[in-house]
Amino acid sequence: MLSMESRMKNYIKSVVALTVSWVLVLVGFIPASASSVLTDKGYQLEQVVMMSRHNLRTPLSGKGSIAEKMTSHQWHQWSIQPGHLTLKGAINETAFGQYYRCYLEDEGFMPVDWVPQEGEVSFYANSFQRTIATAKYFSSGMLPVANVHVVHTKGIDEPDPVFFFPLELDTPRLYELGVSYTEQNMPRYLTNGEAMLASFEKVMDFSHSEYAREKGIEHLDPKDVHFVLGGKDKNVPGFKGSWRDAYKATDALIMQYYEEPDNNKADWGTGLTKQDWKNIGDISTRGISMICENPALSLRYIHSLLEKMDSDLSNEDKRFSFFCGHDTNIIMLMTVLGAEDYHVPGAIADKAPIGCKIVLEKRRDKDGELYINPYIIYQSDRQIRHCEVLDLNNPPLRYPIKLTGIEANEDGLYRYSDFKRLLQDIHAQYAYYTET
Amino acid sequence: MLSMESRMKNYIKSVVALTVSWVLVLVGFIPASASSVLTDKGYQLEQVVMMSRHNLRTPLSGKGSIAEKMTSHQWHQWSIQPGHLTLKGAINETAFGQYYRCYLEDEGFMPVDWVPQEGEVSFYANSFQRTIATAKYFSSGMLPVANVHVVHTKGIDEPDPVFFFPLELDTPRLYELGVSYTEQNMPRYLTNGEAMLASFEKVMDFSHSEYAREKGIEHLDPKDVHFVLGGKDKNVPGFKGSWRDAYKATDALIMQYYEEPDNNKADWGTGLTKQDWKNIGDISTRGISMICENPALSLRYIHSLLEKMDSDLSNEDKRFSFFCGHDTNIIMLMTVLGAEDYHVPGAIADKAPIGCKIVLEKRRDKDGELYINPYIIYQSDRQIRHCEVLDLNNPPLRYPIKLTGIEANEDGLYRYSDFKRLLQDIHAQYAYYTET
Structure with missing residues (x-):
């Protein structure tokens, strides 16, 4: 001292x-x-x-994953093992x-x-x-x-x-607190969903993706998300729906954005604005906050x-x-x-x-x-x-x-x-x- | 295995x-x-x-050193302690x-x-x-x-x-081998000296330097270099003369070149060509080789x-x-x-x-x-x-x-x-x- x-x-x-x-x-x-x-x-x-x-790190989303299915583009080719710190991350x-x-x-x-x-x-x-x-x-x-x-x-x-x-709510008091928080606060995490998903669809060329084709849709519905309790004891809070799928796919997108300093490569030449990238970041932040801000x-x-x-x-x-x-x-x-x-x-x-x-x-x-x-x-x-x-x-x-x-x-x-x-x-x- | x-x-x-x-x-x-x-x-x-x-690393040449005296320019400002690995060196x-x-x-x-x-x-x-x-x-x-x-x-x-x-030649056999090598090989290390010093003078704006002013010269003489035996036992091979001074000053110059990716900053806007930089590198390489290639x-x-x-x-x-x-x-x-x-x-x-x-x-x-x-x-x-x-x-x-x-x-x-x-x-x- x-x-x-x-x-x-x-x-x-x-x-x-x-x-x-x-x-x-x-x-x-x-x-x-x-x-x-x-x-x-x-x-x-x-x-x-x-x-x-x-x-x-390299993206966590897998081969044949939602990240692949939701875009018509080829993802950045990573030279490092799955889930590892990247060479750039080390630097x-x-x-x-x-x-x-x-x-x-x-x-x-x-x-x-x-x-x-x-x-x-x-x-x-x-x-x-x-x-x-x-x-x-x-x-x-x-x-x-x-x-x-x-x-x-x-x-x-x-x-x-x-x-x-x-992430189990494994006591009665935790369960009650956790579930009631989510029920009350979920709408808060879904505001501005339309703009966020529009940026996502733009960069992913979503309408030409396998996901869009299979579901017979051209756009994601920002209201298509619902609260679920998973796990064997049905006490693990989570979300399902196309909003959740977009959240999962943004992981690979954000890692590509960090790894690739050339904007034109990071967004596959789709001309994303700063606000678009912010919207995509928000999808990720909202998705994780829904869970981790749960008291x-x-x-x-x-x-x-x-x-x-x-x-x-x-x-x-x-x-x-x-x-x-x-x-x-x-x-x-x-x-x-x-x-x-x-x-x-x-x-x-x-x-x-x-x-x-x-x-x-x-x-x-x-x-x-x-x-x-x-x-x-x-x-x-x-x-x-x-x-x-x-x-x-x-x-x-x-x-x-x-x-x-x-x-x-x-x-x-x-x-x-x-x-x-x-x-x-x-x-x-x-x-x-x-x-x- | x-x-x-x-x-x-x-x-x-x-x-x-x-x-x-x-x-x-x-x-x-x-x-x-x-x-x-x-x-x-x-x-x-x-x-x-x-x-x-x-x-x-940061340059070894000191404040008020030959590197400062031989140029009219301001050196790159280093944020790291003398002789330490630089932040970029670590990367x-x-x-x-x-x-x-x-x-x-x-x-x-x-x-x-x-x-x-x-x-x-x-x-x-x-x-x-x-x-x-x-x-x-x-x-x-x-x-x-x-x-x-x-x-x-x-x-x-x-x-x-x-x-x-x-670097002492501290036995009779080493002394004989070392001194005779230098006497025979010195001219080899001094070829192309004129071109090397011309590049050096160009980047340093040498003719406007304190060194040039004090010595009343406009150019360095590539022949102004002679072999000396220093140290208390007069058995440490070395060199003296203006060529040697240029060699010492190139250390700071080369470190500035590595540290500063903008050519215009690395050479103070003097328009150095690749060949000029190579000539400057050669001054350094020759200077060190004269000593370290001595068998x-x-x-x-x-x-x-x-x-x-x-x-x-x-x-x-x-x-x-x-x-x-x-x-x-x-x-x-x-x-x-x-x-x-x-x-x-x-x-x-x-x-x-x-x-x-x-x-x-x-x-x-x-x-x-x-x-x-x-x-x-x-x-x-x-x-x-x-x-x-x-x-x-x-x-x-x-x-x-x-x-x-x-x-x-x-x-x-x-x-x-x-x-x-x-x-x-x-x-x-x-x-x-x-x-x-």
Whole structure:
């Protein structure tokens, strides 16, 4: 934990070290010196807990899948195994880690060439290739001279229940809460459906697709969607209908958009506008939000991850911890924390962009009071599509998380004691709703 | 060590695993199946030993240095510490490691998602930040789900004598061999000097530089260079004169060229042609070759690295080993091995391009005979400058190493027994020349 004074000492030490070192002072080297506004205001960064979505992966939709059936076009040819992080995803996540190296050095949080002691940092990922690899690339970018160990608890590509779960409403209270939420809120997720599906049909050349031919239709019906309870115990909330089919097909479409920076290739020359792409992103976001914003599901399934994040946050020896999972985890976490509804700019997937991270920064003010600075940080679609190198001059985009259950101070920070109380409330709710 | 049969078994196993796995077969996924010509001819890849130069770094030339004095222009502003791997260098090395993942999977050398056993792979780097980080990024790209340990033996940025040494001719025999080589061969390194310096003067706006003003000259004299023996024992070969100054300044110029993909920025709008850039690359290559192609210096200082590479090559449990050092190591290694003189295409630094690797592949033919396939592999200047993602469709450039001391077969391979004999000869020469 560095005070302002020790930050200055470290800075002076590093300048002296450079001067006396065998390494000469660099031609044109500008030492980074502009810390963040919060640091300048005296909120010193002491600890970081980060929950990341994996970076770019190949589509999950299968051969002969709905994605193939709903278009007359040929999909992008992927050279990487199904569900794996793509080559570009690895590059982008390395860039993200490098940005954090620049940022955390600049904040006085860590020295140049930091090699953390045992227990000071941790990287824990779901056991899928794409989540382990995302954690690995981020860690290399952030700590290139340290030998960081990425922890995963299952065999590769086996789901770890901390991150990936069956989505059952498996107690009476959860069932009631979950079902009534969906019944009440479903219309909210279906607004603007016509425009969204129009963009989808345009890019997919839908009317000439096998799907359209088989069903004898030319257009998708935005009202053709209904709530179902699946699974062997009929307690897994889901949706059916052509809207749901479009949602499933957008996965391959969005991955193609990220992977292919040439618009003309990404949209098969159909002349999609930015708004069209946003509409397509919205299909995906709505589809996942319908499930993951459900308070019963998010409470039930994010609890274990939240406990681990809380445990790291409470551990004074742990300076940086990184968790890596999925968009489902991101949206559930935001739901459980009671974040104000949000739509991040610069990304067609505006709730959980690929590779995005929920960050909890623990900061201490001059009087010794601790605060949490929560935000979501993500590469803009432009940065992703063009594999941009990131640094303090080209940072990823940052969007503050506004918590509705506790009050922020004038600098947008939450007292750590309030935040801990919020977590306790969540634990209490979890206990109540999971009681059988 | 995989036989053809076990390669096929592995392939079938992985196909079955994909089919039965929860991961669906990917939309548009094309399994890589075209192995290299050598593998198709029955030379199965069993082992890889790789000696890498670090990737892109910030210039080593100092503030108020010759690089600043020799131009009227402002140098590129670097955001990374002196002598460190740049952000772009990290991206490029990650891409290089990813290419090797594609290649080695395709060759049947390693399975998808390989997690090597203890001792099967090793990564050993000089203790500079840029060499440790290069090894780290390559390893992440190649083995993203394994926890690879990068070994370095000294404190960060302290030189490890395996890779970085004082260049003294410290025995009478070495001194005699080294000095006579330089006296005889120096003119060879200075041919075409006029054209090279003309390109240099053009980009640097040399005639308006502080250097030109102070010396009262408008042009550099390609004949102004002389051999010196420096160091406290006057046994360190070196050069002095304005040619040498230009050589030192080209380092910053070449790093700017790599870092800045916009030609107009890389050359400060001076309209440099490809040939101009090649001439500038040649200044650098000549300068370093004058020293590192010296048989006495290369024999004296690469011996320790060569012994370690030999030891890995002889270790049947070691499947992949990676060493990371400098251009000096690359050129000395080529010299000691007796490689035919070479100039690789697509790179202005045509003997040891940034991030290049000398690769020794050990392959076994159908009759069980072992061979060495030696080559140098490197990212083209285009791939480096544009941070291109690499894969089997966009591979780095590969250039065969032709050894003059032993004979290649019709497929360009050397019998392993011949190669081992070559190494023994080198060890014997080392013993003779270092005797005091």
